Amino acid sequence: MLAAWYERNGPARDVLRVGEQPDPLPGKGEVRVRLRASGLNPSDVKARGGSRPVIPPRVIPNSDGAGTIDRVGAGVPRKRLGERVWVYNGQWQRPSGTSAQYIVLPSAQAAPLPKKLSYQQGACLGIPVMTAHRSLFADGPIRNRNVLVTGGAGVVGHYAVQLARWAGARVIASVSSGAKAAHAKKAGAHAVIDYRTEDLGRRLRELTDGAGIDRVVDVEFGANLPAYAEALRPDAVVATYASMKAPEPTLPFYNLMRLNFTLRMVFVYSMPPAAKARALADIARWIATGRPKFAIAARFPLREVVAAHELVESGDKVGHVILDIP
Structure with missing residues (x-):
């Protein structure tokens, strides 16, 4: 799979790389998501800069994203295959986040993405x-x-x-x-x-x-x-x-x-599980009954991940920065 990663903390231009990495496979209770968009948050650039140590051998950054479930692990209903989802906490205490074509994570962290929202909008919903x-x-x-x-x-x-x-x-x-x-x-x-x-x-x-x-x-x-x-x-x-x-x-x-x-x-x-479950339920109701507005300041192709990180660090934007995943 195509992915962006870093093997040590430091400035985006010095440490971020883009290339091929092995396709991950879901374990028990997990799903694999074919990502189409990755949301880049300030916490992601801070982690790359050194707020969190690198989990060896490399970190694929970003915790938020959206795509389609293409594989399920043991214990996950097969009816989830093909489901459009948004994901959160993808890179929390795990080495592999959403700056890649695939991510595997617990099934509960892949929430249904309504058809009325694009993948880019779905990538805004997490953190x-x-x-x-x-x-x-x-x-x-x-x-x-x-x-x-x-x-x-x-x-x-x-x-x-x-x-x-x-x-x-x-x-x-x-x-x-x-x-x-x-x-x-x-x-x-x-x-x-x-x-x-x-x-x-x-x-x-x-x-x-x-x-x-x-x-x-x-x-x-x-x-x-x-x-x-x-x-x-x-x-x-x-x-x-x-x-x-x-x-x-x-x-x-x-x-x-x-x-x-x-x-x-x-x-x-680190929100309690009950708080996360309530958030997912209320966000789904808000999307269904409200009029959610998404502000996307900039979109970058995955290969321009350095520019995306530098824009977030600059603070010179109003809205999300999104990586488009090919």
Whole structure:
């Protein structure tokens, strides 16, 4: 099979290779997927850069993708053969991800892909949508709640806005530019705040008529908390999936304690099985009953995997980067 891989951590241009690798075969409880698209996430480029060690002898990167099941292992119903699927966590604690023509993985990690979605759209559904789902729904219903999505134009934020709106919340997104504001509004945000030009806490109180924020989905917890903490309501929940700028954040402990504040960390790779199952079920319902919007910033052929990694690392994009698998 044609695949992209690296044998050591380092810059994309130095370590990524493209060539032939052996076709994998499914084991017990596994399926083999003939991939047509691979979704490239920030965690994938960070892993290649060194956030996770190489699993010998090589790593085929990327965890998200979409394609068709062409082989099944023992214990998997043969009726799954030919099924269009999207896959997630493909390269978590495994050497072989979705930057290849084939992947084998547990049957449960290959979810049905509705006919109305393309393979490229299916490759968007893994880490970003499951992270957004967990952040929003892990702590109860959000109907009629005020939800703040920081980084509302980011890949996770884009789906958090959509899922929150689908679930009946009032959604406010924070962004850093006019173009990103338009992107968040298109996703369904009721209101957008440019945190570079506006006082985030004051605007949140204004937009909620003084009621404040019930839930936050936060892309940059340590840096963002001081800006919105004053707008949190009692029993507010902040769900965060990153804090790159302040990896060891400080908290106004007693102010938050008096609110009975809850902080939820979200790491999609190690979510409990029940949370993953609920996410898959709700995502399927959202696709069937909502109007999902996919923002694909760029598509690259597999042989241009270096350029794809470099674009994701640059941050100079709005939306997904997808590898097309021949």
